[in-house]
Amino acid sequence: MKTIDLNSDMGESFGPYIMGNDEEMIKVISSANVGCGFHGGDPLVMHKTLSMAKANDVGVGAHPGFYDLWGFGRRQIHGERPEDVEKTLVYQIGAIQGMAASLDMEVTHYKIHGSLGNMACVDEALAMAAGRAVKSVNKDLLFMVLPGSELEKAAEKLGLRCAREIFADRAYDDNGMLVPRKVDGAVIHDPDEAALRIVKFVEEGAIFSVTGKKIPVKIDSICVHGDTPSAVAMAVKVRDALKDAGIEIQSIAKTLA
Amino acid sequence: MKTIDLNSDMGESFGPYIMGNDEEMIKVISSANVGCGFHGGDPLVMHKTLSMAKANDVGVGAHPGFYDLWGFGRRQIHGERPEDVEKTLVYQIGAIQGMAASLDMEVTHYKIHGSLGNMACVDEALAMAAGRAVKSVNKDLLFMVLPGSELEKAAEKLGLRCAREIFADRAYDDNGMLVPRKVDGAVIHDPDEAALRIVKFVEEGAIFSVTGKKIPVKIDSICVHGDTPSAVAMAVKVRDALKDAGIEIQSIAKTLA
Amino acid sequence: MKTIDLNSDMGESFGPYIMGNDEEMIKVISSANVGCGFHGGDPLVMHKTLSMAKANDVGVGAHPGFYDLWGFGRRQIHGERPEDVEKTLVYQIGAIQGMAASLDMEVTHYKIHGSLGNMACVDEALAMAAGRAVKSVNKDLLFMVLPGSELEKAAEKLGLRCAREIFADRAYDDNGMLVPRKVDGAVIHDPDEAALRIVKFVEEGAIFSVTGKKIPVKIDSICVHGDTPSAVAMAVKVRDALKDAGIEIQSIAKTLA
């Protein structure tokens, strides 16, 4: 039976500030990318998120970002040396591994957040820094990357296991890259359309660009966003459509174990 | 041959802000209590501090504090549940363990910083939270505590290994507790006096109070402060006096290994 | 015609993190206590909140708190000198006055947030610091205080104009003080009950304690909370009940102008 992973960012609340509907989303997905306190998340939120993941048998990933709470890791911060960014990632991976240990759990994957992730997708030095960070703390973590990105190449160069993800609600161009958000049609808002599309992608082992071009890629995981009001509804649609098509939802860490 | 550990807080710089003279202090001590980013320290500082500890064969300890950079962990923060404080400690221990792993090192001890440490010395619930935190992430860490404090009792209740420390530059009262800083004579400023006193304490296995009362205690480590201009000079005096008395300086983690 | 002020805390969102439903609440109240960036709020949020207040003809107050975003100003922070707390308040008042100036508006009142407010209610030195802060930056701001508190006394000693507020949803004891939240019945959750009660208080110029004791107090403003899901509904009930009783809702700054 074919399986696929469904991942979402969560654990990005901070103190009294709530981000996303983690309680509902955790029931839908198979892998949670958990904020590590630099762009979002804090020790209490992390503890609660990991506890929910354990209760729902959801795989846990480190989801580190820029040290920028105010910008939620979405501001593009330049002028840091890659080897320094690397240390900030090491710290965050360690922190979530400590929390997981305290709950008798294990972190099983790793996905870079926000602007740092986007920048590292197209910047070899940053991508290698991101790869070295996880390799040096825990080389067994699955590195979740965009197919074709510098992050994927870095993972391969460093001999890291990686998981390729595609986005449920984002359009792709003919090079297999994401259409920038500013472009009309870049984001798919209709849950049914997103769900239908994703089933097709998974069944065919390929993404289809906005012009209809078929681009074969390895697809290990589907990312559903968590921080919009309709996020859970979209995730449920995608999950149900996949199940209806006979595709089981399972954590990629478990699949590859 | 008798040995004793010499410990000091370090790695508490932040970004461009320098705290203490870590480069010199690391050459004098045998155990470094390294800031974990909540009251001081950041991933770059932590990386540099651990690297220096490795190069100088100095034992590394997690030195977590309140989430309060502005107050440097010295503001007394009330109204947090002990189980929540516990999670902030877990996070910080994990972070430094991750950094140590990235440098092929191990964290070997654990000491609470500032006001949280002081509050936990006299608050059973906080002390137990501090103990549970380290037990849940890494029960092998040596818990550095003040003899007679709630932290020591918590360590014993939880079956944690612990190391008892005394302060090189602080006066003790007849109950073996620190004389509050506000009281005249609470802090010993003369390095020679401090050094002489410490040799006596270590040789006799006892502290002597301000009234001259002898209070036998187990002494595993001597804490020298790192954040005053004269800190290194004081530490050098203490170290040299101990060596002259035939007492070797050695990391307590190594001694108890 | 009798008038009363209705005040609520707002502008306490931070970056991507939303707190409260300010867009709706601003339509109901007459005075907004606006976060100043230390416990909540940021320059963008402050700008937006002031703009909304202007559009809705709502009076604007500085609402400064402890420098503690993570704790949202609700952690009790000890060990700061009152004269230092004073400077943090001065800074925050200045910041919101700058923002108001940039929008051709004026700040007209001042209310301390959270734990700092609670602590200053019963601590003369803190209360005087809070009073000196506003006096030194802008002595014309109305100081919003609890009747009978140290804040009220400080305002009187310093010759500051002040506005007395009562809480729509909190029970009072026989001394006219708030029943602590932990006590059963301390918080009134039923909007109708809260509304009825407040009308009675305003009409009689007195609060009635949990035992039914009548305690005459000067009532200038009613505080409705803004950070719970049902907050707006409660505020609407209170406002409508007051209006139905022939009491007009008007900013206290306008009333006293």
Add this chain to the structure above:
Amino acid sequence: MKTIDLNSDMGESFGPYIMGNDEEMIKVISSANVGCGFHGGDPLVMHKTLSMAKANDVGVGAHPGFYDLWGFGRRQIHGERPEDVEKTLVYQIGAIQGMAASLDMEVTHYKIHGSLGNMACVDEALAMAAGRAVKSVNKDLLFMVLPGSELEKAAEKLGLRCAREIFADRAYDDNGMLVPRKVDGAVIHDPDEAALRIVKFVEEGAIFSVTGKKIPVKIDSICVHGDTPSAVAMAVKVRDALKDAGIEIQSIAKTLA
């Protein structure tokens, strides 16, 4: 008698963290650019710095920067809208004006810090945002700018008074722009050389580039850096050389008053 202003950044310490030697530098300069809490500085530091400026009859300027304490405002942060950056500047100007008011002082100039300043020097939209910010809060503040920069143009477009500054320790290229720090010879480390050069610049009303080209510019102020160990020594040399040449050191705000 010819006069010139000598300015330096200060008030950028934070909590227990000391930056620069403000106590000494304040005796040498005539204008202090005071950190406003976003990249450095805090209310206590600001209060102390303004008090020292008052005691030494030194002009006080708002010195706002990116909201980035860890990076000390030196990280280049992209992806913020200019109108949002504007609000962060408004907030900071307001904060320091509040503090000045509490000390019966006035802020008289305005200078953007670090990366934000550098970015605004070459980015028209950012420069206009920086100009609008000060115009909307206090249009009387003197805007300190680099001659030839977008900041100078923005000040002119917006009808703001401005003061042109040159750097004591930085080399200029043939276009009158700073030689990038990475280039050999970009920074002048010898205090005597810096002093000699500056006297020539001021006397001739021109800067001389690395190739010897004379570029006439209006020079109102000379910036001496404050955050290196040798900063005060450099500033003293520059001041003494100017005085020896018969040029009086006077705050530009006073000169233009």
